[in-house]
Amino acid sequence: MKIERYDMIVIGAGPAGLSAAIEAAKKGIKPIVFDENEKPGGQLFKQIHKFFGSKEHKAKVRGFKIGEELLAEAREYGVEVVLNATVVGLYPEKEITVKIGNEIKHYKGDAVLVATGASENMVNFKGWTLPGVIGAGAAQTMMNLHHIKPGKRVLMLGSGNVGLVVSFQLLQAGCEVVALADAAPRVGGYGVHAAKVARCGVPFYLSHTIVEAEGEDCVTGVVIGQVGPDWKVIPGTEKHFDVDTICLAVGLSPMSQLLKQAGCEMSDTKGGYVPVCQEDGATSVSGIFAAGDVSGIEEASSAMIEGRMSGATISCYLGYITEEEKQARIKELEAQLDTLRQGMFAPKNRGKLVEKTEEGIAVSMSLLENGYVADTEIERYPGVTKQEGIHPVIECTQNIPCNPCQDACPKGCICIGKNITSLPVVSKEHKCIGCGMCVASCSGQAIFLVQENVEPGFGEVTMPYEFLPLPKVGEKGIALGRDGKEVCEAEVTKVRTAPVFDHTNLLTIKVPNDRIMKARFYRGENGQQSAK
Amino acid sequence: MMDIQEKLKEIGPYVEAEDDGMLVCRCEEVTKGEIRKAVHEGIFTIEELRRYLRSGMGLCQGQTCGKLVKGIVARELGVAPSEVEPASSRAPMRPIEMEILAEDGGVAHE
Ligand SMILES: Cc1cc2nc3c(=O)[nH]c(=O)nc-3n(C[C@H](O)[C@H](O)[C@H](O)COP(=O)(O)OP(=O)(O)OC[C@H]3O[C@@H](n4cnc5c(N)ncnc54)[C@H](O)[C@@H]3O)c2cc1C
Ligand code: SF4
Numbered sequence: 001m002k003i004e005r006y007d008m009i010v011i012g013a014g015p016a017g018l019s020a021a022i023e024a025a026k027k028g029i030k031p032i033v034f035d036e037n038e039k040p041g042g043q044l045f046k047q048i049h050k051f052f053g054s055k056e057h058k059a060k061v062r063g064f065k066i067g068e069e070l071l072a073e074a075r076e077y078g079v080e081v082v083l084n085a086t087v088v089g090l091y092p093e094k095e096i097t098v099k100i101g102n103e104i105k106h107y108k109g110d111a112v113l114v115a116t117g118a119s120e121n122m123v124n125f126k127g128w129t130l131p132g133v134i135g136a137g138a139a140q141t142m143m144n145l146h147h148i149k150p151g152k153r154v155l156m157l158g159s160g161n162v163g164l165v166v167s168f169q170l171l172q173a174g175c176e177v178v179a180l181a182d183a184a185p186r187v188g189g190y191g192v193h194a195a196k197v198a199r200c201g202v203p204f205y206l207s208h209t210i211v212e213a214e215g216e217d218c219v220t221g222v223v224i225g226q227v228g229p230d231w232k233v234i235p236g237t238e239k240h241f242d243v244d245t246i247c248l249a250v251g252l253s254p255m256s257q258l259l260k261q262a263g264c265e266m267s268d269t270k271g272g273y274v275p276v277c278q279e280d281g282a283t284s285v286s287g288i289f290a291a292g293d294v295s296g297i298e299e300a301s302s303a304m305i306e307g308r309m310s311g312a313t314i315s316c317y318l319g320y321i322t323e324e325e326k327q328a329r330i331k332e333l334e335a336q337l338d339t340l341r342q343g344m345f346a347p348k349n350r351g352k353l354v355e356k357t358e359e360g361i362a363v364s365m366s367l368l369e370n371g372y373v374a375d376t377e378i379e380r381y382p383g384v385t386k387q388e389g390i391h392p393v394i395e396c397t398q399n400i401p402c403n404p405c406q407d408a409c410p411k412g413c414i415c416i417g418k419n420i421t422s423l424p425v426v427s428k429e430h431k432c433i434g435c436g437m438c439v440a441s442c443s444g445q446a447i448f449l450v451q452e453n454v455e456p457g458f459g460e461v462t463m464p465y466e467f468l469p470l471p472k473v474g475e476k477g478i479a480l481g482r483d484g485k486e487v488c489e490a491e492v493t494k495v496r497t498a499p500v501f502d503h504t505n506l507l508t509i510k511v512p513n514d515r516i517m518k519a520r521f522y523r524g525e526n527g528q529q530s531a532k
Numbered sequence: 533m534m535d536i537q538e539k540l541k542e543i544g545p546y547v548e549a550e551d552d553g554m555l556v557c558r559c560e561e562v563t564k565g566e567i568r569k570a571v572h573e574g575i576f577t578i579e580e581l582r583r584y585l586r587s588g589m590g591l592c593q594g595q596t597c598g599k600l601v602k603g604i605v606a607r608e609l610g611v612a613p614s615e616v617e618p619a620s621s622r623a624p625m626r627p628i629e630m631e632i633l634a635e636d637g638g639v640a641h642e
C-alpha cells in the first residue's frame with residue numbers, strides 16, 4: 001500500500017483551511033489541501049454579498065471574491081489544492097484516507113488540520129420530506145452557482161444571518177419571498193440584513209414556526225403558527241401561504257466526525273459537537289488541529305484568523321518557526337479576533353436581549369420584532385441627522401464589527417472611531433459632496449443620501465440598489481417605506497453604476513419633501529423588479 | 533451510565549403521539565414513533581439506535597437527522613441532548629461504493 005507523506009495536511013479548502021495553508025506556506029512548509037467540492041473556498045463561493053468587518057477582514061468585499069483572493073494567494077505560495085477529494089478517514093497516527101475518483105488514497109502528515117466547516121440543521125414538521133423543502137445552503141448553491149431559481153414563491157424559516165442573506169438573494173433572483181418566520185421572539189441576525197429584506201415588503205413572523213408543509217407530490221403550500229412559551233403552536237394562530245418552496249435556515253452544525261474518529265476529545269456544546277481545542281487550534285491528539293466552523297460556528301472572518309493561528313502553530317510544531325515567533329504571531333491574531341468578537345452579536349451575547357447600544361441608545365424593538373426600524377425610532381441614532389443640502393442618513397443601529405463606511409467617505413463625514421463596533425456617526429462639520437461612495441461600500445445597504453428641496457416641495461433619496469433590470473431615469477413608480485409598504489409615488493432621477501461601487505447601483509428617486517425620511521426602496525410601476 | 537430498568541420505570545410506557553408517523557431519518561425511512569418506541573424498549577444511546585433501527589446509517593450518514601434523532605431520544609428520556617451518548621465515528625465518513633472500498637490498500641487487479 002502506497003502512503004504519500006506531507007509535512008502538513010489540511011482537510012477543507014474553506015477560508016479556515018486556505019488561510020492556514022497560506023500562513024504555513026509563508027514559513028516554508030509545503031502543505032496539501034483536500035476538498036470534496038469541485039470548487040475551493042468553502043461557504044465563501046456561494047456568498048455574493050459584501051462582507052462586514054474592517055479592511056484587514058476584507059470588509060465590503062463580496063464573499064466569493066474573498067475566496068478567489070485566498071485561492072490566488074495559496075497558489076502564489078505553492079500550496080497544493082486537491083479538489084473532488086473526499087477525506088473519508090482520519091486516524092490518530094495522522095494518516096488520512098481520501099477518495100479521489102474511483103480510488104482511495106492514503107496520505108500521512110506530520111500535522112493534520114481539520115477545517116471541514118459545518119452542515120445545515122434540519123427541522124421536522126409534517127410534510128418536511130416533500131420535494132420543495134430545501135436548506136438555505138442548497139438554495140444558495142442553486143441560485144449563485146448554477147443560476148437556477150429554487151422556486152417562485154418561497155417561505156423562509158430562520159431569521160439568523162443565513163436566513164436573512166438568503167432571503168435577500170432569493171428576492172434578487174426574482175423569487176417572491178412570501179414570509180420570513182422564526183420560532184424565536186426576535187430576529188437573530190444583523191438588523192441591517194433584516195431591514196433590507198423588510199423594505200422589499202417581506203413580512204416577518206417572529207415566534208412562529210412551521211405547522212405543516214402541504215402538497216401531495218411536492219410542496220404547494222405551508223401553514224405556520226405562533227408558538228407559545230412551551231414552543232407549541234397556539235391553536236387558532238395558523239396562517240396559510242401558497243408556496244412552492246420552503247427554505248430552512250435553522251442553524252449549522254460543525255462537521256466534526258473526522259476529529260472524533262481520530263480520537264480527539266470532544267465536547268457537546270450548545271453550538272454543536274466540537275473538539276476540545278486550545279485557541280491556537282491544537283486538539284487533544286498531538287499533531288491534529290482544528291480551525292473554523294468545525295470548532296465552533298462563527299464567521300468567515302474569524303475562520304480566516306483561526307486558520308492563520310493554526311498555520312502559525314503548525315509551523316512551530318514542525319520546527320519552521322520558534323516558539324517566540326509563534327507566540328508573537330498568535331498574540332497579533334488574537335487581537336484581531338477580539339475586535340471581531342465584540343458588539344451585540346458577540347459570542348457572549350448569544351441568545352440575550354441587548355436593550356441598549358454601547359452608546360446607551362435604546363435598541364429598536366421594531367427592528368427585532370418586525371425586521372425594520374420604525375419611523376418613530378430612527379432619529380435617535382447618530383447616523384441620522386437633519387442637514388441642509390445632500391447628506392448621508394445611516395440606518396445602522398446595532399453595534400456590529402464593521403466600518404467600511406468610515407473609510408469610504410473622502411470628506412470625513414462618517415466616523416466610527418477606534419472601536420469598530422461603535423455606531424457610525426454623521427458629522428455636520430464636514431460637507432458631503434454626494435459622491436455615493438458610502439452608500440455603495442456599506443455591507444449592510446444601510447446608507448441613504450437625502451436632500452430636501454431639489455425643486456420646490458420635492459426632495460431626493462439615493463439608495464443602494466442590487467436588482468435587475470435597473471430602473472430608467474424618468475421612470476415613475478412607488479416608493480416603499482422601511483416596512484415595505486407604499487409611501488408615495490416616486491420618479492427615478494438618477495441611476496449610477498461604477499466599477500468602484502462593485503455592483504451596488506445607486507438609485508435616486510424624487511419624492512415630496514416630507515417623504516424623504518420615509519422612502520427607502522423603489523418599486524417600478526409595472527413591478528417587474530423582483531421585490532414585490 | 534444510566535440504570536436502564538430504573539430509567540424505563542421513570543419514563544413510563546410508550547404513549548402514541550400524533551406526529552409519530554413523521555419520517556425523521558429519510559435515508560433509512562425511520563419515523564419519530566419508531567425512535568420513541570425504541571427508547572421505551574431500552575435503547576438509550578445513538579450507537580444502539582443506529583444498529584437497531586438503522587437511523588443515521590443511510591446515504592447522508594446522519595448529517596441530516598443526527599441532531600433531530602438525538603433531540604427525540606433526549607426528550608423521551610427527559611434529559612438534555614448533550615447527555616445522550618453519541619455514536620462513535622468510523623471511516624468511511626461518506627458513503628462509498630463497495631467496489632472502491634474493496635480495492636483500498638492495493639488488492640487491485642494490476
Ligand atoms: C448564507 C451565509 C452567509 C454568510 N455570511 C457571512 C458574512 O457576511 N461574513 C462572514 O464573515 N461570514 C459569513 N458566513 C459564514 C462563513 O461563510 C463561514 O463561517 C465560513 O465559511 C467558515 O469557514 P470554514 O473554512 O470553517 O468552513 P467552510 O467554508 O464550510 O469550508 C469547509 C470546506 O471543507 C470541505 N470539506 C468538508 N468535509 C470534507 C471532507 N470530509 N473531505 C474533504 N473536504 C471536506 C467542504 O467541502 C468545504 O469546502 C455566511 C455563511 C452563510 C451560510
Ligand atoms: S456621499 Fe460621499 S461625501 Fe457624502 S457622506 Fe457619502 S462618501 Fe461622504
Ligand code: SF4
Binds near residue numbers: 052192396402441446
Ligand atoms: S453603516 Fe457602516 S458599519 Fe453599518 S453596516 Fe454599513 S458599512 Fe457597516
